[in-house]
Amino acid sequence: MDQLLQFVFSGLTVGAVYALVALGFTLIYNASDVINFAQGEFVMLGGMVTVFAAAAGMPLPLAALLAIAVAVITGLTLHRLAIEPARGASAVTLIIITIGASILIRGLAQIVFDRQFHALPAFSGEAPIRVLGASILPQSLWVLGGAAVIVLGLWLFMERTLLGKAVRATAANRLAARLVGIDTALVLALAFGISGAIGAIAGILITPITLTSFAVGTLLALKGFAAAMLGGMGNPVGAVVGGLALGLLESLAAGFISSTYKDAVAFLVILGVLFVLPQGLFGRRAVERV
Amino acid sequence: MSRRLFAACVIGAAALAFGASPAAAQAPIRIGAVLSVTGPAAFLGDPEARTLRLYVDRINQAGGVLGRRLDLIIYDDGGDANRARTFATRLVEDDRIVAMVGGTTTGTSMAMIPVFEEARIPFISLAGGIEIIEPVKPFTFKTPHTDKMACEKIFEDLRKRGLTRIGLISGTGGFGASMRNQCLRVAGEFGITIAADERYGPGDTDMTPQLTRIRNAPGGVQAVVNADFGQGPAIVTRNFAQLGLGVPLYQSHGVASRSFIDLAGPAAEGVRLPAAALLVAEQLPDSDPQKRVVMEYKQLYESTQNQPVSTFGGHAFDGLMILVEAIQRAGSTDGVRIRDVIRQTRGFVGTGGVVNMSATDHMGLDLSAFRMIEIRNGTWKLLD
Numbered sequence: 001m002d003q004l005l006q007f008v009f010s011g012l013t014v015g016a017v018y019a020l021v022a023l024g025f026t027l028i029y030n031a032s033d034v035i036n037f038a039q040g041e042f043v044m045l046g047g048m049v050t051v052f053a054a055a056a057g058m059p060l061p062l063a064a065l066l067a068i069a070v071a072v073i074t075g076l077t078l079h080r081l082a083i084e085p086a087r088g089a090s091a092v093t094l095i096i097i098t099i100g101a102s103i104l105i106r107g108l109a110q111i112v113f114d115r116q117f118h119a120l121p122a123f124s125g126e127a128p129i130r131v132l133g134a135s136i137l138p139q140s141l142w143v144l145g146g147a148a149v150i151v152l153g154l155w156l157f158m159e160r161t162l163l164g165k166a167v168r169a170t171a172a173n174r175l176a177a178r179l180v181g182i183d184t185a186l187v188l189a190l191a192f193g194i195s196g197a198i199g200a201i202a203g204i205l206i207t208p209i210t211l212t213s214f215a216v217g218t219l220l221a222l223k224g225f226a227a228a229m230l231g232g233m234g235n236p237v238g239a240v241v242g243g244l245a246l247g248l249l250e251s252l253a254a255g256f257i258s259s260t261y262k263d264a265v266a267f268l269v270i271l272g273v274l275f276v277l278p279q280g281l282f283g284r285r286a287v288e289r290v
Numbered sequence: 291m292s293r294r295l296f297a298a299c300v301i302g303a304a305a306l307a308f309g310a311s312p313a314a315a316q317a318p319i320r321i322g323a324v325l326s327v328t329g330p331a332a333f334l335g336d337p338e339a340r341t342l343r344l345y346v347d348r349i350n351q352a353g354g355v356l357g358r359r360l361d362l363i364i365y366d367d368g369g370d371a372n373r374a375r376t377f378a379t380r381l382v383e384d385d386r387i388v389a390m391v392g393g394t395t396t397g398t399s400m401a402m403i404p405v406f407e408e409a410r411i412p413f414i415s416l417a418g419g420i421e422i423i424e425p426v427k428p429f430t431f432k433t434p435h436t437d438k439m440a441c442e443k444i445f446e447d448l449r450k451r452g453l454t455r456i457g458l459i460s461g462t463g464g465f466g467a468s469m470r471n472q473c474l475r476v477a478g479e480f481g482i483t484i485a486a487d488e489r490y491g492p493g494d495t496d497m498t499p500q501l502t503r504i505r506n507a508p509g510g511v512q513a514v515v516n517a518d519f520g521q522g523p524a525i526v527t528r529n530f531a532q533l534g535l536g537v538p539l540y541q542s543h544g545v546a547s548r549s550f551i552d553l554a555g556p557a558a559e560g561v562r563l564p565a566a567a568l569l570v571a572e573q574l575p576d577s578d579p580q581k582r583v584v585m586e587y588k589q590l591y592e593s594t595q596n597q598p599v600s601t602f603g604g605h606a607f608d609g610l611m612i613l614v615e616a617i618q619r620a621g622s623t624d625g626v627r628i629r630d631v632i633r634q635t636r637g638f639v640g641t642g643g644v645v646n647m648s649a650t651d652h653m654g655l656d657l658s659a660f661r662m663i664e665i666r667n668g669t670w671k672l673l674d
Binding site: 003006007009010013014017115116117118119121126128135137206209210211213216219251252254255259260262263 | 332333462488489490491493495496498499500502503506520521524525528531532533534549552553555556557
């Protein structure tokens with residue numbers, strides 16, 4: 001029992017990170033049909049900028065704000081310099097552009113920062129909390145809580161604000177949105193900015209647990225992408241469920257089956273799900289009218 | 291001024307001793323090096339390259355070898371075995387080197403071995419893998435300790451403490467996988483039972499499931515051994531403290547750098563690992579044969595490079611010095627002669643240990659070359 005609980009704690013913490021990355025994918029995908037493979041780089045920037053700003057003597061909250069600002073600016077720049085000029089191009093071309101951008105950001109980070117791994121101090125101590133024989137770090141609660149706040153905030157923004165409704169309208173039908181006077185270019189820029197912020201917050205929250213380096217983005221983007229596909233690309237609820245499910249699958253597979261093949265087990269389950277539900281768990285059924 | 295005078299004296303002495311004309315008059319002795327100065331193994335290759343440059347300059351200032359200048363040619367393979375092999379061929383065919391120091395990783399070293407074996411040029415590798423020297427290849431040597439020795443040193447310490455049932459957790463990367471195999475192989479000789487054998491992937495960020503399995507292994511475990519380098523061991527160490535396993539934790543020599551203590555934080559307290567004497571240079575007793583060598587290397591490196599010394603640069607120092615001494619003793623730059631003399635290296639005191647080579651042992655280190663170290667109060671503490 002305590003064993004199962006330990007695996008669940010581990011899976012939820014890792015899964016919350018995947019969920020935040022998947023959420024970033026979802027936002028941009030909805031606004032533009034682009035899968036932004038530089039999403040993992042936002043997470044990396046969040047962690048690395050905070051580490052280096054804090055090392056330069058900045059207080060941690062200020063360093064974190066700076067990191068979020070850097071990631072937002074990076075997201076907006078990516079949109080302005082790489083996506084916007086190619087707006088007539090096909091989705092595949094745009095996806096390849098984002099892959100190029102992620103390689104560029106990674107290379108720059110390697111020069112601006114360094115190639116070493118770095119850690120941040122935990123926000124509220126390192127002493128683990130014991131629950132029914134299992135233990136969880138206070139920082140894991142920060143990660144889970146942070147993810148919950150972001151999801152809630154995003155939901156409120158989408159449902160309750162005019163700008164949020166404009167984003168949803170653009171996602172539903174771009175041409176119709178433009179016809180009723182929504183500035184779709186602004187919506188797209190907004191999506192990149194918010195994705196950058198979400199990624200950076202995730203990066204700041206997880207760095208005390210997972211450590212960070214210039215290269216952590218690649219793997220996170222891959223896992224976040226898998227989570228988004230599992231949940232159904234384009235559905236925010238799906239992104240969260242997919243992320244948590246992937247994290248739980250990995251930790252339960254490592255705990256009960258084999259730690260050597262845990263990734264294989266997780267991806268086999270995803271393949272199985274996509275075989276039965278090609279749109280993912282919560283995906284829209286694509287209806288092509290001829 | 292006094293240094294120049296000193297150099298002149300050394301040149302004069304060298305000229306007398308070897309009956310040779312002054313250094314400038316003869317063709318230089320060319321030494322090659324292919325190192326991973328950039329890329330994923332840069333934290334190994336960079337201090338190696340700095341060390342070679344630093345000491346070749348010093349040797350030349352002091353009059354060179356056999357009264358001839360040393361000419362060091364370094365190529366950067368970026369960690370790529372294919373490029374390493376191309377550079378090795380260039381060193382042999384175009385640069386016409388006398389001997390070779392380097393090959394930062396086991397992968398690049400293995401790729402270069404055939405080139406130097408065919409050209410009959412002595413090759414001293416700076417990589418850890420045991421397959422470089424086992425089976426013995428006529429012209430290939432290495433200076434760093436092997437992962438097998440790390441397992442043996444850890445098991446020896448476990449036996450001393452009367453602990454026999456252990457959990458093994460290793461990364462699936464090259465270093466972790468190789469050390470896991472060696473540990474599984476030699477465990478029996480030390481009466482160690484491996485009760486749990488868990489693994490994790492490169493880039494994994496949470497190892498609590500694996501450690502929970504180890505904790506709940508049937509029969510229990512009395513200690514945990516982690517075979518890996520990089521950020522993985524730091525996360526394992528943190529997770530280990532989080533779960534409160536309450537048994538000793540051993541790491542490998544792969545974490546023997548300051549950054550491990552910084553990354554693992556307070557969780558690193560009490561962790562034990564085998565490492566070279568260089569890591570605890572100041573704590574060595576004055577009677578220790580390595581004391582003088584490691585202190586000199588550490589002081590010179592840190593004062594000229596403005597960065598803390600690492601055991602990896604130390605391996606390059608050992609390789610270069612073994613080679614230079616061999617050329618001196620051979621009195622020749624003939625590859626086969628130098629190889630024969632390297633094999634006769636006895637009692638060479640380096641940063642990695644005391645080296646005694648033979649025709650069947652092309653590394654020449656025994657377990658005494660490893661020191662058992664514990665992390666206490668955020669720093670290394672020599673145990674034996």
